[in-house]
Amino acid sequence: MTRIPVDLAGNGYDILVESGALNTIADHLEPHLKNNRAFVITDSNVAAKWLEPLQMNLQNSGIKVISHVLPAGEQTKSWKVLEQLTDWLLDNGTERSDTLIALGGGVIGDLTGFTASILKRGCRFIQIPTSLLAQVDSSVGGKTAINSRAGKNLIGRFNQPQFVLIDPLVLGTLSDRELRAGYAEVVKYGLINNAPFFDWCEENGSALLNRDPEALSYAISQSVQAKAGIVADDEKELSGRRALLNLGHTFGHALEAETGYSSKLVHGEGVAAGMALAFHYSERRGHCGAADARRVAAHLKDSGLPYSLKSASIDASGEQLVQHMLHDKKMTAGNLPFLLANGIGQTFLADDVELKDVAMFLDQAE
Numbered sequence: 001m002t003r004i005p006v007d008l009a010g011n012g013y014d015i016l017v018e019s020g021a022l023n024t025i026a027d028h029l030e031p032h033l034k035n036n037r038a039f040v041i042t043d044s045n046v047a048a049k050w051l052e053p054l055q056m057n058l059q060n061s062g063i064k065v066i067s068h069v070l071p072a073g074e075q076t077k078s079w080k081v082l083e084q085l086t087d088w089l090l091d092n093g094t095e096r097s098d099t100l101i102a103l104g105g106g107v108i109g110d111l112t113g114f115t116a117s118i119l120k121r122g123c124r125f126i127q128i129p130t131s132l133l134a135q136v137d138s139s140v141g142g143k144t145a146i147n148s149r150a151g152k153n154l155i156g157r158f159n160q161p162q163f164v165l166i167d168p169l170v171l172g173t174l175s176d177r178e179l180r181a182g183y184a185e186v187v188k189y190g191l192i193n194n195a196p197f198f199d200w201c202e203e204n205g206s207a208l209l210n211r212d213p214e215a216l217s218y219a220i221s222q223s224v225q226a227k228a229g230i231v232a233d234d235e236k237e238l239s240g241r242r243a244l245l246n247l248g249h250t251f252g253h254a255l256e257a258e259t260g261y262s263s264k265l266v267h268g269e270g271v272a273a274g275m276a277l278a279f280h281y282s283e284r285r286g287h288c289g290a291a292d293a294r295r296v297a298a299h300l301k302d303s304g305l306p307y308s309l310k311s312a313s314i315d316a317s318g319e320q321l322v323q324h325m326l327h328d329k330k331m332t333a334g335n336l337p338f339l340l341a342n343g344i345g346q347t348f349l350a351d352d353v354e355l356k357d358v359a360m361f362l363d364q365a366e
């Protein structure tokens with residue numbers, strides 16, 4: 001069992017990583033529930049595997065479970081589903097003192113966290129992340145959002161959970177494709193500021209993707225610790241430090257938008273291709289050596305992830321992709337800072353990037 005604190009003044013919380021924690025879920029949740037009941041929000045895939053065991057365990061401890069199952073997939077992070085979910089919660093008598101439980105991947109976590117921030121001007125929520133991506137990234141740090149017509153995560157709030165409970169055993173039912181997508185965000189921590197962790201990924205990535213429990217647990221706790229540290233330094237992405245976590249995302253979100261947020265390219269896959277593009281663009285601008293850019297692309301490729309526009313099946317012009325970037329939340333006074341790298345583990349925020357040049361780069365990129 002590992003307990004990782006997220007040190008924030010006034011709204012700090014613990015992240016507990018424990019194999020099998022779902023079997024004793026009531027013990028973990030009880031101290032955080034005010035009304036002896038839990039509003040559990042989940043999706044259809046996760047419900048099929050994990051809702052009943054969770055429900056049984058809580059009910060056996062006298063905790064009432066009121067659950068709502070949403071369609072699986074990125075389209076669920078929408079105004080339409082937000083409206084349905086808030087209506088359902090209100091119809092079911094949710095009080096401000098209640099706690100919402102997000103049982104699922106990043107989609108359920110982001111939507112539930114945002115809903116909690118606005119329901120009756122704010123109720124509490126707990127994250128029980130069930131995808132690798134949610135366990136290593138989205139359940140930590142309090143970014144919550146839905147997508148809008150204009151782009152990804154554009155309607156949202158910073159809203160920290162009360163508690164995060166990570167049970168690596170739930171990954172047993174996650175598909176290989178989703179495991180790989182989550183692994184992209186693990187690799188991200190190495191590329192940002194921890195070159196030895198990227199070495200570890202190169203050595204242990206295939207064991208992790210073959211579901212070796214030690215490799216998975218190590219990657220989860222290293223990733224959560226890395227993210228918790230960055231979030232504690234810069235909770236609301238004001239100083240530029242938290243923006244490091246956005247490596248690959250300006251490109252990646254544009255690729256996701258281009259596929260209509262469909263299952264053609266899930267978030268982690270967009271981030272993988274986006275990180276490879278960020279390294280190639282850094283090479284083109286003379287920041288990063290060709291060998292490092294090649295090494296990044298090779299590891300993503302070996303891990304079965306997209307590592308280029310072509311391998312992500314994106315056939316859009318540079319101009320089309322840049323149009324998607326115009327709503328990026330990092331945009332300041334009309335200028336879009338980019339996460340670039342001087343090498344592996346040496347990511348930095350560059351504020352002198354011209355979108356015209358990015359479009360030209362994308363037109364020439366493979």
Ligand SMILES: NC(=O)c1ccc[n+]([C@@H]2O[C@H](COP(=O)([O-])OP(=O)(O)OC[C@H]3O[C@@H](n4cnc5c(N)ncnc54)[C@H](O)[C@@H]3O)[C@@H](O)[C@H]2O)c1
Nearest residue numbers: 045072105106107130131133137138143170173174178267
């Ligand atoms: N808030 C943040 O800091 C943050 C960070 C990274 C990503 N995100 C967001 O998270 C989302 C991506 O998260 P995701 O990759 O978890 O996607 P997801 O929530 O769509 O989950 C991926 C798929 O795996 C299924 N699934 C999840 N857990 C399962 C399990 N244990 N067994 C079987 N199936 C399971 C889901 O039903 C879904 O089909 C994106 O919307 C992204 O923008 C947010």
Ligand SMILES: O=C(O)C(=O)C[C@@H](O)[C@H](O)[C@H](O)COP(=O)(O)O
Nearest residue numbers: 137141143152153242245246249329
């Ligand atoms: O927590 C963060 O900060 C991140 O940037 C983590 C990302 O992996 C995540 O996808 C996040 O939702 C992207 O943030 P956004 O501000 O670009 O929407």
Ligand SMILES: [Zn+2]
Nearest residue numbers: 185249267271
């Ligand atoms: Zn991400």
